[in-house]
Amino acid sequence: MSETVTRSQAATRHHLTGAAQLVDSLAPLLRDWLPRQRWFAGKGRPVTGFAPVAVTGLRAAAAEPGLLHLLVDARQPGRDTDCYQLLLGVRRTVPPHLSDALLGRPRNGPLAGLAVYEALHDPLLAGHLLDLLRTPGTQGALSFERPPGPAVPDGLAPRVLDVEQTNSSLVYGDTYILKLFRRVAPGTHPELELSRALAGVDCPRVPTPVAWAGAWPPGAAEPYVLGLLQPFVAGATDGWTLALRALADGAPFTREAAALGRATAEVHRALARALPTAALARPRTKALAAAMAERLDATARAVPELRPYAPALAAAYTALRALDDTRRTVQRVHGDLHLGQCLYGADRTWHVIDFEGEPARPLAERRRPHPAVRDVAGMLRSFDYAAYTHRAPAWAAACREAYCDGYAEAAGHDPRAEETLLRAYETDKAVYEVLYEARHRPDWLPVPMSAVRRLAGARP
Secondary structure, X not given: OHHHHHHHHHHHHHHHHHHHHHHHHHHHHHHHHHHHOOOOXXXXXXXXXXXXXXXXXXXXXXXXXXXXXXXEEEEOOOOOOEEEEXXXXXXXXXOHHHHHHEEEOOOOOOOOOOEEEEHHHOHHHHHHHHHHHHOOXXXXXXXXXXXXXXXXXXXXXXXXXXXXXXXXXXXXXXOEEEEEOOEEOEOOOHHHHHHHXXXXXXXXXXXXXXEEEEEOOOOXXXXXXXXXXXXXXXXXXXXXXXXXXXXXXXXXXXXXHHHHHHHXXXXXXXXXXXXXXXXXXXXXXXXXXXXXXXXXXXXXXHOHHXXXXXXXXXXXHHHXXXXXXXXXXXXXXXXXXXXXXXXXXXXXXXXXXXXXXXXXXXXXXXXXXXXXXXXXXXXXXXXXXXXXXXXXXXHHHHHHHHHHHHHHHHHOOOHXXXXXXXXXXXXXXXXXXXXXXXXXOHHHOHHHHHHHHHHHHOOO
């Protein structure tokens, strides 16, 4: 037994040594390329180093093109280490259609002189990913799983979904969509957890998981969830695009908003059936208010524009802390609900997607139960975001009311009746948006700041 363990440890050390050499040789390329990616979380700080978590060859470089899967820790001053999932193609020469995906050529190491590029843009390598997901199994530290169900066909043409998001998505033949999580952490991922739970109670509003990929690197206490394959809602338009189109046409959006409110309530009811709920007791309410206040303080320190409004915003959390003992329920919720997370199908039905929660928050925090009004607050903020692009506050107000009307119709209770909870969550969401926009899209900072001014001027 001891000899077997010794051999295993030696093999692990050899693997990690080779992985470290590979990552070191790629570091100059990654240091330039990674901060320019939309999904990179450490904007504004230099990357000082990389360390391998797991390195897996999914297709040998000699096969031309090769496919490397990397989980790498990126170190930056002043923030915790982040782990990123990278898929890199390797060729001797990159064809013209992949030139924009090129990272460069390492000067040393096992890939010295070869062209390294973002693999998702290579149809051959993107197709290979689907082949791995079609057949359950393991490869190195990676695992590919599928629930019982119809076979996934092969030969579906892949394309990268060109949208602004904190992950990457591939669409296969307008039949499936593969969402690859870029910033990853060990533990149960809420998107896989919630979509599987909703499939178990036959919720038609949410696409059912078809397959998923994970990793269990050496020394990790829990596995990482890396990606999720689901049916693609063909012919659908996301709610954000639909809302902007209505604004540009000067058209109302109240009918769609009311239907979206009903869809949200149906998803909440399904989540309450699928997963445990609990009572929102006084200690939990105080802890919730304290966490919101802490986020406000941290954001005010990071974003000077917020500081003058912080004391008035804190009043919403003071009111939450003093909430009476009326029995309220907490449950699993979407966690980052907005117009962009909802698809309006050709059948005029709303579908809800992307259940991973707010990516900037830790995995454990994203899995905590909350009052359902948290999602309602997120959608109310989203109507404000859309309206701001056309300076149409009356449009937003009408949509907010219609959405709550639709929600109340399907849920049997009106979210506006929970005024203190709703205001606290809307304030917390606006504070989150301020930090996010300041870090990632400074030009958008005026949008949440307009809500901050409104919420700071309102009485609790």
